[in-house]
Amino acid sequence: MDLNEIQASIFINALPAVGPARFHSLLQVFKSAKETVAAGPDAWRELPSFGETTVNQIRLEWDTARRCAEEDLELIQKENVRVLLWSSDNYPRLLRELSDAPPIIYVRGSEPMFDPPAVALVGSRKCSYYGEKVARRLSADLAEAGISTVSGFARGIDSHVHDETLVHGGRTWAVLGSGLSVLYPSENKRLAERIEASGALISEFPMKTTPFPANFPRRNRIIAGLSQGTVVIEGQIKSGALITARLAADAGREVYAVPGPITSALSAGPHYLLHMGAKMVTNVDDILEEIPGLADVSHQGSGGAPGENNPGLTEEENRLLLFLGDVPVNKDVLALKIKKDPRDLAAVLLEMELRGLVRLLPGGAIVRK
Amino acid sequence: MLSRVYSAAVNGIDGYPVTVEVDYRPGLPSFSMVGLPDAGVRESKDRVISAIKNSGYHFPAQRITVNLAPGHIKKEGPSFDLAMAIGILGAADVIAQDNFGDCAFLGELGLNGDLRPVRGVLPCTMGLKKKQVKKLVLPWKNAKEAAIVEGVDVYPVHSLEDAVKFLIGENHDSPFIIDRKTVFQQSRAYTVDFSDVKGQLFAKRAVEVAAAGGHNILLLGPPGSGKTLLARRLPTILPDMEFEEALETTKIHSVAGYLRDSDSLMATRPFRSPHHQVSDVALIGGGSNPRPGEVSLAHRGVLFLDEFSEFGRNVLEGLRQPLEDRFVTVARIANSVKYPADFLLVAAANPCPCGYLGSEMRPCVCPASHIQKYRAKISGPLLDRIDLHIEVPSLMIDEITEEGMGGESSSQIRLRVTAARERQRRRLQPTGLFTNSQMNVRQIKSFCALDPGGKALIKQAIKKLGLSARAYDRILRVSRTIADLAGEEAITSAHLSEAIGYRVLDRRPAEGDLAPA
Numbered sequence: 001m002d003l004n005e006i007q008a009s010i011f012i013n014a015l016p017a018v019g020p021a022r023f024h025s026l027l028q029v030f031k032s033a034k035e036t037v038a039a040g041p042d043a044w045r046e047l048p049s050f051g052e053t054t055v056n057q058i059r060l061e062w063d064t065a066r067r068c069a070e071e072d073l074e075l076i077q078k079e080n081v082r083v084l085l086w087s088s089d090n091y092p093r094l095l096r097e098l099s100d101a102p103p104i105i106y107v108r109g110s111e112p113m114f115d116p117p118a119v120a121l122v123g124s125r126k127c128s129y130y131g132e133k134v135a136r137r138l139s140a141d142l143a144e145a146g147i148s149t150v151s152g153f154a155r156g157i158d159s160h161v162h163d164e165t166l167v168h169g170g171r172t173w174a175v176l177g178s179g180l181s182v183l184y185p186s187e188n189k190r191l192a193e194r195i196e197a198s199g200a201l202i203s204e205f206p207m208k209t210t211p212f213p214a215n216f217p218r219r220n221r222i223i224a225g226l227s228q229g230t231v232v233i234e235g236q237i238k239s240g241a242l243i244t245a246r247l248a249a250d251a252g253r254e255v256y257a258v259p260g261p262i263t264s265a266l267s268a269g270p271h272y273l274l275h276m277g278a279k280m281v282t283n284v285d286d287i288l289e290e291i292p293g294l295a296d297v298s299h300q301g302s303g304g305a306p307g308e309n310n311p312g313l314t315e316e317e318n319r320l321l322l323f324l325g326d327v328p329v330n331k332d333v334l335a336l337k338i339k340k341d342p343r344d345l346a347a348v349l350l351e352m353e354l355r356g357l358v359r360l361l362p363g364g365a366i367v368r369k
Numbered sequence: 370m371l372s373r374v375y376s377a378a379v380n381g382i383d384g385y386p387v388t389v390e391v392d393y394r395p396g397l398p399s400f401s402m403v404g405l406p407d408a409g410v411r412e413s414k415d416r417v418i419s420a421i422k423n424s425g426y427h428f429p430a431q432r433i434t435v436n437l438a439p440g441h442i443k444k445e446g447p448s449f450d451l452a453m454a455i456g457i458l459g460a461a462d463v464i465a466q467d468n469f470g471d472c473a474f475l476g477e478l479g480l481n482g483d484l485r486p487v488r489g490v491l492p493c494t495m496g497l498k499k500k501q502v503k504k505l506v507l508p509w510k511n512a513k514e515a516a517i518v519e520g521v522d523v524y525p526v527h528s529l530e531d532a533v534k535f536l537i538g539e540n541h542d543s544p545f546i547i548d549r550k551t552v553f554q555q556s557r558a559y560t561v562d563f564s565d566v567k568g569q570l571f572a573k574r575a576v577e578v579a580a581a582g583g584h585n586i587l588l589l590g591p592p593g594s595g596k597t598l599l600a601r602r603l604p605t606i607l608p609d610m611e612f613e614e615a616l617e618t619t620k621i622h623s624v625a626g627y628l629r630d631s632d633s634l635m636a637t638r639p640f641r642s643p644h645h646q647v648s649d650v651a652l653i654g655g656g657s658n659p660r661p662g663e664v665s666l667a668h669r670g671v672l673f674l675d676e677f678s679e680f681g682r683n684v685l686e687g688l689r690q691p692l693e694d695r696f697v698t699v700a701r702i703a704n705s706v707k708y709p710a711d712f713l714l715v716a717a718a719n720p721c722p723c724g725y726l727g728s729e730m731r732p733c734v735c736p737a738s739h740i741q742k743y744r745a746k747i748s749g750p751l752l753d754r755i756d757l758h759i760e761v762p763s764l765m766i767d768e769i770t771e772e773g774m775g776g777e778s779s780s781q782i783r784l785r786v787t788a789a790r791e792r793q794r795r796r797l798q799p800t801g802l803f804t805n806s807q808m809n810v811r812q813i814k815s816f817c818a819l820d821p822g823g824k825a826l827i828k829q830a831i832k833k834l835g836l837s838a839r840a841y842d843r844i845l846r847v848s849r850t851i852a853d854l855a856g857e858e859a860i861t862s863a864h865l866s867e868a869i870g871y872r873v874l875d876r877r878p879a880e881g882d883l884a885p886a
Binding site (some may be wrong): 126132155186187330331332333335336342343344346347348349350351353354361362363364365 | 421448568569570573574591665720727728729732733734736737738760761764826829830833834851862863864866867869870
């Protein structure tokens with residue numbers, strides 16, 4: 001095979017039996033991907049991490065991987081994807097520091113600029129309204145402060161982070177658990193286009209890789225690796241968000257956690273991290289403080305708790321808002337608490353919803369906007 | 370020798386008299402039947418022969434011809450048994466014909482001569498009354514039903530022998546009489562009551578609005594949130610039935626064979642909840658011998674479609690005509706029948722495929738795209754016929770305090786509903802309509818005028834909440850009803866706001882409810 005360095009890297013990356021660790025040991029011995037492929041699998045046998053069975057496995061995969069690599073090369077052309085090699089200069093500096101940094105990443109989007117500081121915001125796919133609100137508030141404030149956000153393109157918190165960063169003119173990186181030709185979840189197609197306009201979609205997987213569950217923990221190390229710190233917004237004890245936090249800690253990056261209501265299962269993850277010594281985040285300054293070179297950036301984060309009385313509202317509306325918070329309250333419960341007839345309350349709530357004071361959630365619950 | 374006896378049969382939900390003529394001629398013994406009897410009626414022959422013999426009467430071994438007139442309508446069922454037997458005995462001079470000239474007979478015979486109840490007795494009796502038949506002999510179990518009709522004397526009997534004895538004057542029976550007023554009053558009570566529903570203030574209110582304006586309603590809520598509980602109680606807050614309405618309802622149920630022996634009148638509004646695998650014929654009515662379907666059984670009451678999204682598309686499409694016309698026409702080549710079908714539709718569905726969207730009990734596991742698909746599925750058929758869609762939340766029990774739990778009884782709510790209906794009836798009189806839900810676009814324009822504040826509000830709501838255009842008329846219709854419930858002639862912003870709240874499926878999903886598009 002006559003391949004250039006990029007083609008050779010894509011090819012090796014397409015071999016399922018060669019993960020990042022083996023890839024790196026190959027590079028160490030053969031100095032380049034090109035030389036590695038030229039030497040062929042029989043020469044790889046000598047390496048400590050390759051046994052007889054592994055090499056046999058690789059031989060079986062050889063042809064499939066070649067076809068996959070050829071297909072990738074075509075897709076890369078067609079879909080405007082650039083391939084960054086670990087060995088090259090344009091590879092993200094922070095990511096390179098990881099011991100198991102991906103030897104090759106696929107990037108689609110604007111000119112990759114990984115040098116400005118970036119912070120990962122991660123959390124549950126099924127986030128609560130509170131989680132969404134926190135994700136959006138922090139993303140907005142980070143964008144205003146000129147910090148990029150990194151997240152995993154999933155539903156829930158991830159999508160809110162990407163979306164809100166873009167809304168505030170920030171730059172955001174989305175790391176996929178699938179190949180770049182396979183957008184998952186598919187309803188985020190439009191979001192992907194918006195991300196590419198200023199940031200980029202990133203994946204270490206061959207273009208047509210499907211979102212296999214085992215891909216996601218691997219993806220998480222890239223999320224952690226690209227960022228100076230990782231903020232966990234909501235997540236259960238066993239969740240991808242906590243895996244990301246652990247990987248961030250392993251890589252020596254800052255780990256932050258946002259406290260939540262102790263009654264919610266989604267707060268268990270962040271609270272566990274807080275117990276373990278993660279930095280508590282109540283506003284964006286808590287994040288900025290820990291980022292070197294940014295301590296002097298004076299930034300006024302959005303307010304925390306809502307004020308007591310808003311003068312622009314009627315007494316009744318203020319009274320209602322007092323009962324409402326970021327945890328949804330059911331209309332029926334509200335009616336009983338403030339002892340108001342449902343037909344009158346319905347009218348008041350709709351009025352307030354139209355003025356953007358409250359929001360009606362599916363299931364008939366109300367939250368403060 | 371010839372004899373002639375009256376009986377009756379049902380066409381659609383109306384009864385008509387049938388004359389049973391029996392003729393004897395000497396010749397080889399035979400028994401033939403004419404006058405379009407179906408296979409079921411032909412079976413009467415064997416029952417009648419055995420019943421006559423086993424009751425101790427002589428069965429003449431001659432040529433017998435039975436004719437069921439009018440001859441152009443197909444006859445079905447076993448209800449002519451008794452009339453045929455009496456006719457044969459009359460022709461054989463066991464009973465003198467003068468004895469049963471003004472009498473009609475209904476009932477199925479057993480082989481031993483016992484009499485069994487039949488369906489459709491009420492419409493048959495009403496049909497006979499028109500023919501000026503004065504006496505009706507029928508099985509005991511049908512007596513209460515027939516006795517509701519004034520002007521026909523009902524003589525219930527246990528067997529063929531009883532009937533013969535009555536006719537020849539051996540048993541001096543007096544007619545079976547019930548007090549129609551008492552029966553009507555007694556059968557008005559419901560077994561369920563609105564005060565059984567705990568909490569659910571908003572849903573209860575929406576159901577009240579639906580009842581007041583005759584609006585069809587869709588309840589969205591997780592399993593166990595009380596959708597069925599609410600729907601089942603909707604009939605109890607509808608205005609009390611008039612006697613004529615009760616008679617009509619009873620006729621339909623009698624024809625369908627669903628009337629219980631203990632009932633002579635159905636004075637409560639019916640509640641029908643067909644399973645979602647119901648066939649279109651069972652729902653709408655039809656069959657080769659046409660029968661009323663669920664929509665007609667729900668006439669003047671409530672048709673409840675639980676698991677609305679699971680009903681077959683063609684089944685739901687079939688509901689369009691009855692929802693529009695308030696009757697069903699079953700057309701056959703020989704004859705077409707019309708069944709009334711004026712019902713309130715209550716549909717219930719889960720808010721998402723897993724059922725737990727917005728529930729506090731457990732988290733929803735549906736991806737946003739599935740929820741969108743699911744919503745599109747329930748929105749597809751019939752949603753343009755449903756004025757209210759509301760969410761029925763499932764609440765953690767400990768969240769609800771004891772106070773304000775039970776709430777009003779059905780009779781209290783029914784008073785308001787009845788008053789609101791009366792306002793509507795008076796306003797709509799020139800148009801010939803009865804409820805707000807029946808108003809068309811032009812009538813909405815003239816009866817639902819908004820003040821400038823109201824116009825601004827609805828405009829803003831449509832823009833902000835992304836309400837679809839079709840929501841507009843429905844909101845006006847419902848706010849008319851809300852104003853009627855409040856006893857006010859003008860529709861205020863408060864009425865309008867409440868009505869806008871009853872259109873959950875029309876709302877554009879707010880950003881964040883579903884992942885950003």
